[in-house]
Amino acid sequence: MSIENQIKTYIVENFLFSDNGYELIEDASFLEEGIVDSTGVLELVMFVEETFDVTVEDEEIVPENFDSVGQLAAYVRRKTA
Amino acid sequence: MLVQDFLQNSAERFPDKTALVCGGERLTYAQVEAQANQLAHALIAHGVERGDRVAIYLPNSVETVVAIFAILKAAGTFVVFNHTTKRDKLSYILNNCRATALFTSERNASLAREIRAAVPSLKFTVLSGERAVAIEGSCYAFDDLLAAHPTTRPSCPTIDQDLACLIYTSGSTGEPKGVMSGHNNVVFASASIIRYLENTPDDIVINVLPLSFDYGLYQLLMAFRFGGTLVLERSFAYPAAILKKMVAERVTGFPGVPTVFAILLQMDLSPYDLSSLRYITNTAAALPPSHIMALREKFPWATLYSMYGLTECKRTLYLPPDQLDARPGSVGIAIPGTEVWIEDEEGNRLGPGGVGELVIRGSHVMRGYWENPEATAGCYRPGPTPGEQVLYSDDLFRMDEEGYLYFVARKDDIIKSRGEKVSPKEVENVLYGIEGVVEAAVIGVPDPILGQSIKALVVVDGVALAEKEVLRHCRAHLEDFMVPQIVEFRDSLPKTSSGKIKKTDLG
Numbered sequence: 001m002s003i004e005n006q007i008k009t010y011i012v013e014n015f016l017f018s019d020n021g022y023e024l025i026e027d028a029s030f031l032e033e034g035i036v037d038s039t040g041v042l043e044l045v046m047f048v049e050e051t052f053d054v055t056v057e058d059e060e061i062v063p064e065n066f067d068s069v070g071q072l073a074a075y076v077r078r079k080t081a
Numbered sequence: 082m083l084v085q086d087f088l089q090n091s092a093e094r095f096p097d098k099t100a101l102v103c104g105g106e107r108l109t110y111a112q113v114e115a116q117a118n119q120l121a122h123a124l125i126a127h128g129v130e131r132g133d134r135v136a137i138y139l140p141n142s143v144e145t146v147v148a149i150f151a152i153l154k155a156a157g158t159f160v161v162f163n164h165t166t167k168r169d170k171l172s173y174i175l176n177n178c179r180a181t182a183l184f185t186s187e188r189n190a191s192l193a194r195e196i197r198a199a200v201p202s203l204k205f206t207v208l209s210g211e212r213a214v215a216i217e218g219s220c221y222a223f224d225d226l227l228a229a230h231p232t233t234r235p236s237c238p239t240i241d242q243d244l245a246c247l248i249y250t251s252g253s254t255g256e257p258k259g260v261m262s263g264h265n266n267v268v269f270a271s272a273s274i275i276r277y278l279e280n281t282p283d284d285i286v287i288n289v290l291p292l293s294f295d296y297g298l299y300q301l302l303m304a305f306r307f308g309g310t311l312v313l314e315r316s317f318a319y320p321a322a323i324l325k326k327m328v329a330e331r332v333t334g335f336p337g338v339p340t341v342f343a344i345l346l347q348m349d350l351s352p353y354d355l356s357s358l359r360y361i362t363n364t365a366a367a368l369p370p371s372h373i374m375a376l377r378e379k380f381p382w383a384t385l386y387s388m389y390g391l392t393e394c395k396r397t398l399y400l401p402p403d404q405l406d407a408r409p410g411s412v413g414i415a416i417p418g419t420e421v422w423i424e425d426e427e428g429n430r431l432g433p434g435g436v437g438e439l440v441i442r443g444s445h446v447m448r449g450y451w452e453n454p455e456a457t458a459g460c461y462r463p464g465p466t467p468g469e470q471v472l473y474s475d476d477l478f479r480m481d482e483e484g485y486l487y488f489v490a491r492k493d494d495i496i497k498s499r500g501e502k503v504s505p506k507e508v509e510n511v512l513y514g515i516e517g518v519v520e521a522a523v524i525g526v527p528d529p530i531l532g533q534s535i536k537a538l539v540v541v542d543g544v545a546l547a548e549k550e551v552l553r554h555c556r557a558h559l560e561d562f563m564v565p566q567i568v569e570f571r572d573s574l575p576k577t578s579s580g581k582i583k584k585t586d587l588g
Binding site: 039058 | 318319321344348499531556561
């Protein structure tokens with residue numbers, strides 16, 4: 001499964017509440033769209049660390065890395081490269 | 082003085098000073114004033130009348146700030162929603178206050194249409210966002226409204242007895258109640274707080290708290306009143322981004338809640354030059370003494386204020402910073418110009434050591450709950466002089482020999498999570514909306530980050546239900562901070578002799 005799909009699956013299972021086939025767009029802002037709330041970001045960090053076996057530094061937890069499927073996948077690629 | 086004078090006076094004194102930094106935008110006082118005037122003219126032109134309630138359902142943003150002051154300038158009363166509020170509660174509150182107009186973002190356009198159908202009092206909607214366009218049937222784009230109206234100040238009939246805002250808060254009954262804040266109440270409370278925080282126009286305050294929350298809202302109101310700069314952020318979701326912003330803007334004032342500080346204390350702060358920080362404030366829930374110590378070690382140059390308050394009177398107590406070492410567990414004394422005492426159940430005032438309910442007296446005591454005389458009578462009661470109301474806090478306190486106050490416990494079962502009040506009843510009502518849930522109880526359990534985390538205990542009959550399904554339903558119907566962290570399935574729940582669920586046995 002691609003990194004994007006792994007992230008999507010996690011988000012859909014843990015944060016999305018709609019059962020009516022909400023389509024998670026790759027560049028949709030998690031916070032702006034209300035997909036992930038403020039403590040949800042910390043859950044997302046834990047998910048990334050456990051799933052992709054990387055250590056997320058505090059200063060990396062910024063919207064540029066964590067606020068959409070696309071940004072998060074790019075970040076994971078950089079970390080695991 | 083009126084609340085809009087906070088902006089108007091600063092726009093006259095410091096027209097070119099930066100009033101607001103938000104996202105990528107920087108606005109001077111003159112710019113905020115001009116936009117608020119334009120929008121106020123638009124509101125009046127579209128039928129907002131004196132005393133009308135106008136609601137704002139937006140995240141922290143420039144539009145929210147402009148709308149707050151525009152509503153006041155149009156002689157209206159503003160109501161700010163937490164932007165994670167869901168449809169049913171939105172409709173409930175909009176109907177409860179019979180709102181005339183609603184501000185929201187273009188991404189909520191379809192929700193706004195549904196709400197228009199469910200709230201007969203709504204005359205029009207204003208959508209903001211780059212792609213916002215006017216839609217037939219009295220739905221306007223924010224920027225179009227600004228462009229169509231002059232920047233001159235509209236005449237305003239408001240006096241300080243009129244209501245500036247309604248702030249909705251959770252109660253033990255589960256139904257949100259709108260605390261009525263008169264202009265005079267807000268003017269008094271903000272002056273008292275500014276006095277003890279010793280704010281000056283040099284202060285640059287960062288606000289990560291929602292403007293729907295009185296603690297967040299007053300950061301805006303106070304900064305505009307003392308002519309400082311407000312750095313407005315959406316949330317504390319990305320702590321590192323906030324810290325960078327604090328460094329870049331040379332922030333002097335940092336208001337937070339225990340959850341914010343708990344996250345901060347886990348971080349390595351050495352990369353950030355926070356030497357500009359003059360003060361830190363905490364309220365909404367008590368900061369554990371260990372966190373007070375740790376914060377003082379990390380920021381020895383900043384003054385830390387421990388405070389206590391409730392929406393019903395804004396702020397109540399603050400601990401003068403020179404007392405922090407001597408009594409770190411105390412939340413201090415009454416804010417300037419007010420008084421408090423502790424009463425037992427028979428109404429006797431208690432001295433040092435006695436535990437009783439905190440009673441609050443002063444011009445910061447708000448007017449009660451919007452169209453809810455029963456709830457109002459429960460905590461706003463006659464005071465020592467004729468015609469006056471004092472506030473019964475529902476919180477138990479004790480006092481030491483020198484008169485400093487200590488929070489003991491709440492009298493009701495309200496949970497404090499992330500500094501916000503969560504009504505167990507409100508969450509239980511949502512749980513009962515899930516097919517198959519026959520019993521539900523919601524309690525708070527201690528949590529190092531959240532203060533209290535929310536635990537839901539449910540009994541299910543006839544269907545198989547997974548934790549995720551319960552959480553999904555909760556996320557669809559509750560604000561973020563009300564969604565349980567823990568769901569536990571039980572075969573049954575303990576009951577009292579009268580058949581009510583006995584929560585004391587659930588911990």
